[in-house]
Amino acid sequence: MNVKILLFAATAMCSLTTMTACARAPEAAGSNTDNVARPTAQEPPAIARSPAAAPALQQADTDAPRMVVHKSASCGCCGLWVDHMRAAGFAVEVRNTDDLNPLKERVGVPYGKGSCHTAEVNGYFVEGHVPAADVKRLIAEKPDAKGLVLPGMPMGSPGMESPEGRIQPYTVELVARDGTVSTFSEHAGVQ
Numbered sequence: 001m002n003v004k005i006l007l008f009a010a011t012a013m014c015s016l017t018t019m020t021a022c023a024r025a026p027e028a029a030g031s032n033t034d035n036v037a038r039p040t041a042q043e044p045p046a047i048a049r050s051p052a053a054a055p056a057l058q059q060a061d062t063d064a065p066r067m068v069v070h071k072s073a074s075c076g077c078c079g080l081w082v083d084h085m086r087a088a089g090f091a092v093e094v095r096n097t098d099d100l101n102p103l104k105e106r107v108g109v110p111y112g113k114g115s116c117h118t119a120e121v122n123g124y125f126v127e128g129h130v131p132a133a134d135v136k137r138l139i140a141e142k143p144d145a146k147g148l149v150l151p152g153m154p155m156g157s158p159g160m161e162s163p164e165g166r167i168q169p170y171t172v173e174l175v176a177r178d179g180t181v182s183t184f185s186e187h188a189g190v191q
Helices: 003-022 076-087 101-107 132-141
Strands: 066-071 091-096 118-121 124-127 145-149 170-176 181-187
Touching: 066 076, 076 091, 076 132, 101 118, 124 132, 132 145, 132 181
Parallel strands: 066 091, 124 145
Antiparallel strands: 066 118, 118 124, 145 170, 170 181
16 A cells, blocks of 8 residues: 555544544533633733624633633533643633634644643633643743644543543643743642
């Protein structure tokens, strides 16, 4: 077989696996995944509101960091990550979209570092299943960077928990303004 065909087949299979692992039926009305509360009067300048986008903001302390999460409407693990962020005190607005690539390009997610959802918070992007503690550290330390990435969907990361509690080791990376990446935090695995 031709090498190009094999590479295409492998890429397609990986994409299908990622999409399948992340997909579930949309939530029924009244679900807590995208509960709606009224947005606060002031919005961070880094997050522009689209007139067509319906806010889905959880009620939170007015001092809570505001976060906008862009995801597919059918992504179950994305919804679980949103729940993780809300439990950690973030005020989260969810924007469902079918094409995340223009957003990822706009905010500067490096090629090959993508995941199933992209969030914006306090002028940074957060790509993938990054733990809330890492996002809070990013906001507190205020590095001169674009944001954090956790490529793929590591088992055991927030939103990707397994019933048996297994955690795959993973590394959250900081994306500098010039696009270079460095280790931000490392998370040990549990068998």
